[in-house]
Amino acid sequence: MGKPKVDYSLYLVTDSTPAILGDRRLIDVVKEALGGGVTVVQLREKTGDTAELISKARELHALTQSYGVPLLINDRVDVALAVGCEGIHIGQDDMELSTARKLLGPDAIIGVTVSTVDEALKACEGGADYLGIGTVYATPTKTNTKEVIGAAGVREILARIDDAGHKTQTVCIGGINESNLQRIVFQCGTAKKKLDGVAIVSAIMAAEDPDAAATRLGRLLRNPPAFQVDTRGAGSDITDAQSMVALAPSVVQRVHETTPLSHNMTNIVVQNIAANVALAVGASPIMAGYGEEAPDLCKLGGALVINMGSVDPAGLANYLKALRAYNLAGRPVVFDPVGAGATSLRREAVKTIMANGYLDVIKGNEGEIKTVFGNSQEQQRGVDSSSTLDASQKAKLVRELAAREKNVVVMTGKTDFVSDGVRTFAIDNGHEYLGLVTGTGCTLGTVISAAIAPRKTDRLGAVVAAILHFEIAAELAASQPEIRGPGTFVPAFLDELYRIRLATAGGDLVCDIQEK
Ligand code: 3NM
Ligand code: MG
The missing domain is CATH 3.40.1190.20 (Ribokinase)
Known part of the structure; x- marks a missing residue:
């Protein structure tokens, strides 16, 4: 079958906490987000019984498949295996990458959260399919983040994995919303390596209209930011x-x-x-x-x-x-x-x-x-x-x-x-x-x-x-x-x-x- 080719550009991470989901059903919100064009879905549940999680994942997988979008499970290799979805996402405190790869096989998508250059290089060398780089900005969605690294920290990681010759794909995460998405993508990229996407929780999951929010975020991603235009007019070739x-x-x-x-x-x-x-x-x-x-x-x-x-x-x-x-x-x-x-x-x-x-x-x-x-x-x-x-x-x-x-x-x-x-x-x-x-x-x-x-x-x-x-x-x-x-x-x-x-x-x- 081979590894599926993934479009990481608008990566949705779910969150079932009442502060974000309110009284809506997770599946309904994800469906709307898919309608708005999210390109990857990660099911991220920090509580709940395994059987419950598997049934939720199964239901979500049927939905994401109908949109041709991969479903990744946060942390839980067992759940990913049980539902046969496309892969997992692991943090630094989760199962080690090599073990997860052995369990899931070469075609599974495995993403790793990294916040330092060392973690990033290690994940790339270990065969991660993509990196979730963060935390870009402090966010109420995840308060136990290890390090807030800003666009500068993301840039440093991109530059170093590129220098090392890794082709691993990258998204960044943490505090990304409509007001800052274009600037973050602009400032994170180096001349040689750009982000492949952005991972978002609350700006889609907590939106009143997740379909519209995802649509607007996708549009922002596809267009250069307004502030980027016209800064290199006449004289931009002058060096003396x-x-x-x-x-x-x-x-x-x-x-x-x-x-x-x-x-x-x-x-x-x-x-x-x-x-x-x-x-x-x-x-x-x-x-x-x-x-x-x-x-x-x-x-x-x-x-x-x-x-x-x-x-x-x-x-x-x-x-x-x-x-x-x-x-x-x-x-x-x-x-x-x-x-x-x-x-x-x-x-x-x-x-x-x-x-x-x-x-x-x-x-x-x-x-x-x-x-x-x-x-x-x-x-x-x-x-x-x-x-x-x-x-x-x-x-x-x-x-x-x-x-x-x-x-x-x-x-x-x-x-x-x-x-x-x-x-x-x-x-x-x-x-x-x-x-x-x-x-x-x-x-x-x-x-x-x-x-x-x-x-x-x-x-x-x-x-x-x-x-x-x-x-x-x-x-x-x-x-x-x-x-x-x-x-x-x-x-x-x-x-x-x-x-x-x-x-x-x-x-x-x-x-x-x-x-x-
Ligand atoms: N992981 P929002 S930050 C799930 O830094 C998650 O690894 C992070 O939520 C990391 O888009 C985060 O609402 C939450 O800011 C991101
Ligand atoms: Mg984790």
Whole structure:
């Protein structure tokens, strides 16, 4: 007969707990899910007598067979043998793979849950047909998960089994739903190895209409995410600093011509200057912190800035609503994780934001970027930063974070580092007064949002252009004879942002940028 070829793309894992199933019958919910296009079903029952389980499995198998979909049994080799279904799924604490294979034979489908590279390599070497990689995100459906590994952890596993030459198929599991499916699949994949599917419990099983939910999830799987389009426009082939600089005037010009909306969710200290900076560079600012407005605002062709300068739980809920709206609309989002490591609330907020949406650009100082990367041991003091990494370490950090998130990362400082995970630049423009005026650093996020909103230009190129525009304006402002300090600097800085915009056609900016 041979091993059946399995489509793992939309993998349903059942759950009979009342919190998920309610008063419905398992078989009815699975039938609806099959109608909506799930491609594999795993029967996962953690309680109940064996006879009862076998009869449930038998009934389900007749159903899945009528849809041409394989049925796998969680953990219970005996049940799979009794009903003659296509295979099993085993966790790390279940029967060992080699024994299960002996009992079930070469044609059975056997999947293994893995959460580390070692477990994954071992399962591949042991002849697993597929891996269930997780837990991607913490989920109330399974609270005893060993490790929450995020998209980054899944990526690492995919990369390592691919390096080792294994062709084992893969799905990921844990907390996947309609709002995050496309981003998770996008961020989990490496250039060479993509996931074969996603495994889902509650987003289908607990849905009011499992057929419709599965249909929507399947559609999301088959289509690229909205945020993935158009991030590599003109200039995406540029690798040298001089060509990057040459691209900058067109970016500044495009903001001037299109007046993109810059939707800022930012703290009160920064709102006024951010709005003025937006106007100076030719964007149209709106300071709107209420998430319910985002579904309307995201349709206006602009970009969102989430600046968590004074985050609180209500603010966080608003960020998440706006992030979702902008991601769904395929409009760019800039994240400024202000003071990310300063308090546990902020550290948690960073995690929550990153787990709930795709961020086109993450901009922060060294300590903030370290926290976002997740390796910050030391407690950050306030929102100022003390430098510890050398230049090559900074370049490596932004490159690795950008590669992991598949976005653009900016680390500000005396020298700024910016990367899209492949190309990395260090920019030495700027002036110390920028660090002496509250909120100016935050307004760089606003300028970046304006630069990436019109798209068409390579996203990294647009971010570099925004940094150059911003920092050269600071240099020009500080060099005016009447500027005596940070106070007189601010109005001159606004003037220079504005003057550079009007003068960009000339394109004679003194940029100080190097390839790293
Ligand atoms: N296994 P939901 S997480 C059954 O990490 C299961 O191995 C996991 O449920 C693992 O789709 C999980 O509702 C539950 O988040 C996934
Ligand atoms: Mg198990």
